[in-house]
Amino acid sequence: MDFKKLADQYKDELFNGVLPFWLEHSQDKEYGGYFSCLDREGKVFDTDKFIWLQAREVWMFAMLYNKVEQRKEWLECAIQGGEFLKKYGHDGQCNWYFSLTREGEPLIEPYNIFSYTFAAMAFGQLNLATGNQEYADIAKKTFDIILSRVDNPKGKWNKAYPGTRCLKNFALPMIMCNLALEIQHLLDESFLEATMKTCIHEVMDVFYRPELGGLIVENVTLDGRLSDTFDGRLLNPGHAIEAMWFVMDLAVRLNQPELSKKATEITLTMLNYGWDKEFGGIYYYMDRLGCPPQQLEWDQKLWWVHIETLISLLKGYQLTGSEECLRWFGKVHEYVWSHFKDPLYPEWYGYLNRRGEVLLQLKGGKWKGCFHVPRGLYQCWKTLEELSEK
Template identity: 65%
Template sequence: MKEKFKQLAQQYKSELLDNVIPFWLEKSLDKEFGGYFTCLDRDGTVFDTDKFVWLQGREVWMFAFLYNHLEKKQEWLDAAILGAEFLREHGHDGEYNFYFSLSRDGTPQVEPYNIFSNTFAAMAFGQLSIATGSREYAEIAKKAFDRVVARFDNPKGRWSKASPKARPMKAFALPMIVCNLALEIEPLIEPEFLKNAIEKSVHLVMDEFYRPEVGPGLIVEHLNSDGTLADNMDGRLLNPGHMIESTWFMMDLGERLNRPELIEKAVKISLNALEYGWDEKYDGIFYFMDRLGRPLQQLEWDQKLWWVHIETLIALLKGYRLTKNPKCWEWFERVHAYAWSHFKDEKYPEWFGYLNRRGEPLLSLKGGKWKGCFHVPRGLYQCWRQLEMLANEA
């Protein structure tokens, strides 16, 4: 197995450094106005110049992360600063509520209704503050994170379109991302606050949103405010990709906190979600499902998305390395074969994002409103490193 691990590690490393990162460096940097183009067609041609703030933050984070963890390459640092300065000047409303989208020159287009603009701004400036030693960047990261904490129970805040009388519900996405975000900006926040944020998020993910009575034991996307299951379209919604992505965050926390029981539970949930969400007819993982098998409101429910499969590869490798559960490796080989044969574009760099149920590309784009320089490169890096560790342990 040692040689197998080494060969796969090289495959992921080469794809990251020789294909994906050069694509974003060459095609996405807006050297006239700052920030990044993310609406890129198959060959990298820009098809729209609006800038989506959460994707701007993700790209800043990605280049700063590579600079901090891989190699002190000036072009990576310069690329990160290009995006960070654009966000610093144009990305928020002055109170560090980060907008959802901007025009090319930074004029706000959509209000800060989406809390994930803030989560990724915090990650971006936190990672870049480590790279540069900038106190200003560190302060922006803390202020962005403070807004996340302040809006934790009401993420959309005053920009919510829900009626004041709407049924109160809790959503899974924010506590999931806070688990990862807390570790990302750990040097910038008080240890006691960090501990409490982690414990609260782990409890919500693993004890509330994880429901052993749903399917084989799955995580749901929404709950009633009292923590009970809701029988409405939001309450029945399942997202296998979200479930699986959250489990590798839990594995990281379990390893960090020396909590093997948390790792074991996370691995179990990831395998449950994968087996439940796998399309036995055409292969690949469904995007959305209904826990009672009822019709979905999401018309894209049966599409196969890039991030779902990449996050699954990370979770399976971490699960295998930490527990040696053979099911993790069996599924890794299956998902790896699907991802590389369907999402990787053999003609141009970067990967396709959206496939139909049969596994055929639906869109030619390599980046857009939702896909940017994040899941593919982060996933390639994570898989490369996990495979290297497995090779060293073999």
């Protein structure tokens, strides 16, 4: 495999295709913040602003400014989005709304914990880029609120009737694995280490289930048991695989090669399980007992699932030398570049049907923004570059 050629391919797509698309089309020059609802060519089709997508774009451009090159337009893009979020994104106490009007009026209450996690990431990177203490304070205060809500992420907006079927979800401990490293410069070292170990325990000891052949489930009971219900049987292969590269990064930070090996094994197990043997690509949702899933979109092929898989496979190969990771990378790479990349316009499609045909031609919407594609291209480029230098 020609790592140098592949590294150049991912880097070129990032700098000459995807980043210019968002810089040109997403910035709201009148009110601040970003448009995320962009059609195939980049035209705005809805002006609502979703906090987690606003924060992800702030993070993206601040991170690139910090780690790749101090480009003025990247910093300006990140700061204007951060200032919009600082002014309108929360209730004054860092309780982050889910969405706003174009002008910044709140539309949906702060029910979604991921508005908080991505706000913390965004302001952590902005603080690194600017040295502005106010940004650090926002990130730390938001992180404290996340920690206080770990046991009930939706707070008073939780729709579940108390005491009947209490389940805990994989998404928050998974994202915390990434968030802990993102804002490590703001955390006390001993606290950071304890947080990392807690996150690893939740992912690898609670949601990872050896008795299911090594699968990761999306929900367990509060005392860590499996639940034979729609939510309890739910698998999201992309979620599990994405979490594994977060765990690999933690394993490197903590110097735990055995943890890298375990995360690599889980990546391959979930990928083998989630791969559509007939049409190719990775299923969005599955039921661990093979029952009909409740999600009607269960068999769609989504951009982020496949891009996160590329990252985990490359990191798994880099850390363990697994030839199976390399074989799978070639297979998933071929699927991604032939199905998600738009041959005519920049940025990638997000939603395919089971056969791999484009379902929606949008480049951004309520759930897809300036995040998984550029972050994935960045991560793959850097890992491939390191592999080529070896």
